[in-house]
Amino acid sequence: MKSSAETRTSPFDVVKWILAVALMVAGVAGFYLYGDQPLLHRVGGLLAAVALAATVLATTTQGKALWVFTQGAKQELRKVVWPTRQETLQTTLLVVVVVIIVAVFLWLMDLLLLWLVGMITGHGG
Numbered sequence: 001m002k003s004s005a006e007t008r009t010s011p012f013d014v015v016k017w018i019l020a021v022a023l024m025v026a027g028v029a030g031f032y033l034y035g036d037q038p039l040l041h042r043v044g045g046l047l048a049a050v051a052l053a054a055t056v057l058a059t060t061t062q063g064k065a066l067w068v069f070t071q072g073a074k075q076e077l078r079k080v081v082w083p084t085r086q087e088t089l090q091t092t093l094l095v096v097v098v099v100i101i102v103a104v105f106l107w108l109m110d111l112l113l114l115w116l117v118g119m120i121t122g123h124g125g
Contacts, residue, residue, distance in 0.1 A: 013060040020053040027053075 027049025031042045057063045083091070117123075 009061055013062070016056050016060050020056045023049050023053040023056065 027046045030049070031046045034042055034045075058067065
């Protein structure tokens, strides 16, 4: 596995990043510059600029590394054992019951401490 110190950024990658940022800026500027055009056309142009910028970025070293990472994440996601509906409901019910018990306990402790402070200061009764 490559570490971040081993990856080299080529000068072309810098040019591609600048081109991608320029495409994004042009897409946003075009969206507002052509404000008199239908919204569907403006959004389409903006999405086209974003897609073009993403395509340019996908050819960079970082873009390729992101693609490899995404593929690995998809493989790991397939290995996850998801809980059944019954397990999810039981766990949720247990969490709700524990929250209620803790809330009642804290409320009772608050009442007790309020009563004790009132007795100590002479304001209780």
